[in-house]
Amino acid sequence: MASENMVKRPEPQRGVLEIEPYVGGRASAEPGTRIFKLSANETPLGPSPRAKEAFAAAADKLHLYPDGGALGLREAIAARYGLNADRIVCGAGSDELLHLLAQAYLGEGDEAITTEHGFLVYPIVTKAAGATCVTVKETALHADVDAILDAVTPKTKIVFLANPNNPTGSYLPADEVRRLQQGLRPGILLILDAAYSEYVSRNDYEAGIELVATSENVVMTRTFSKIYGLAALRLGWMYAPAHIVDVVNRIRGPFNVSIPAIEAGIAAMADTDHVEAARQHNDKWLGWLSEEISKLGYEIVPSVGNFFLIRFPKEQGKTAKDADAFLMKRGLILRQMSSYGLPDCLRLSVGSEEANRLVVKALAEFADVKAAV
Numbered sequence: 001m002a003s004e005n006m007v008k009r010p011e012p013q014r015g016v017l018e019i020e021p022y023v024g025g026r027a028s029a030e031p032g033t034r035i036f037k038l039s040a041n042e043t044p045l046g047p048s049p050r051a052k053e054a055f056a057a058a059a060d061k062l063h064l065y066p067d068g069g070a071l072g073l074r075e076a077i078a079a080r081y082g083l084n085a086d087r088i089v090c091g092a093g094s095d096e097l098l099h100l101l102a103q104a105y106l107g108e109g110d111e112a113i114t115t116e117h118g119f120l121v122y123p124i125v126t127k128a129a130g131a132t133c134v135t136v137k138e139t140a141l142h143a144d145v146d147a148i149l150d151a152v153t154p155k156t157k158i159v160f161l162a163n164p165n166n167p168t169g170s171y172l173p174a175d176e177v178r179r180l181q182q183g184l185r186p187g188i189l190l191i192l193d194a195a196y197s198e199y200v201s202r203n204d205y206e207a208g209i210e211l212v213a214t215s216e217n218v219v220m221t222r223t224f225s226k227i228y229g230l231a232a233l234r235l236g237w238m239y240a241p242a243h244i245v246d247v248v249n250r251i252r253g254p255f256n257v258s259i260p261a262i263e264a265g266i267a268a269m270a271d272t273d274h275v276e277a278a279r280q281h282n283d284k285w286l287g288w289l290s291e292e293i294s295k296l297g298y299e300i301v302p303s304v305g306n307f308f309l310i311r312f313p314k315e316q317g318k319t320a321k322d323a324d325a326f327l328m329k330r331g332l333i334l335r336q337m338s339s340y341g342l343p344d345c346l347r348l349s350v351g352s353e354e355a356n357r358l359v360v361k362a363l364a365e366f367a368d369v370k371a372a373v
């Protein structure tokens with residue numbers, strides 16, 4: 001082994017330099033064009049006006065440390081979902097909670113499992129903890145419970161499942177998630193990332209509350225970034241067994257959630273009408289967009305979230321990259337999907353009525369341009 005004296009500069013721990021940095025949805029296009037950012041699954045309705053008021057009022061408290069336990073927020077969440085507030089931990093986005101869980105339960109030599117087109121934060125948090133990420137095949141853009149169970153080894157410590165998944169928009173019904181949990185050793189942590197659960201209206205779907213409540217190895221993570229429209233504030237929460245809450249509370253920053261985030265979060269949770277309006281807007285326009293874009297001859301991947309994939313088959317000479325450039329010129333920013341192993345797709349977030357109509361119009365023009373060549 002090289003002597004410590006030979007090391008010329010500080011080296012990070014194993015795995016860190018293997019991380020592909022996460023690239024978020026772009027926010028800018030041609031200078032001078034009006035832009036519609038449809039690349040990050042943000043809500044076109046914005047946050048509740050009550051959340052904005054609470055945020056503004058928090059300006060008077062900027063010199064104060066927040067309540068490190070975020071008790072008021074945990075109680076608001078608990079009341080809303082019928083949970084025990086002691087089993088909730090809040091974080092600076094669900095991202096932070098995913099990092100903390102990985103840090104606590106993974107180390108060198110351990111494996112975490114994610115799926116082929118799973119959310120790209122999972123390999124990042126896994127490698128950051130020095131562990132190895134094992135990626136398993138999906139079946140028709142759905143997580144495959146049997147493939148996940150087949151990939152389990154004695155080294156497996158965590159299984160990550162976004163349900164519904166981003167970017168595919170597919171979900172696993174509750175009985176499949178339960179089958180997954182039952183097939184895992186009790187020592188393997190199953191993390192159910194339910195960032196889009198508020199958008200799902202399917203009888204066979206459950207976000208994970210039931211499974212967390214009845215087992216010792218399941219955690220559900222949630223976010224205020226999507227339907228609640230508070231992505232800028234970085235606010236998420238998890239619901240977990242008491243022993244996991246205890247572990248995460250030991251390693252998290254003691255003041256990881258700010259006062260403006262706590263207070264806006266409480267107000268957002270109380271405004272159920274606003275959440276309902278966001279859900280209805282999404283139902284209506286997700287359906288409309290899927291139908292109109294299909295009619296233009298593009299393949300749509302059915303989604304239960306507030307986004308979906310559009311496929312641009314190579315044979316038709318309409319590549320996703322060309323489409324992206326074409327839309328970008330019109331101020332319509334979608335998300336390229338090469339990093340998710342879906343280079344022939346773009347992901348579109350449901351936007352405002354105006355943005356949605358412009359996307360359909362632009363895709364119609366793109367289809368014509370290409371057909372004419």
Ligand SMILES: *Cc1c(COP(=O)(O)O)cnc(C)c1O
Nearest residue numbers: 093094095119166195223225236
């Ligand atoms: C957007 C998203 C999140 C939310 O992350 P935050 O850190 O809470 O903003 C979590 N998981 C998935 C799959 C997402 O797409």
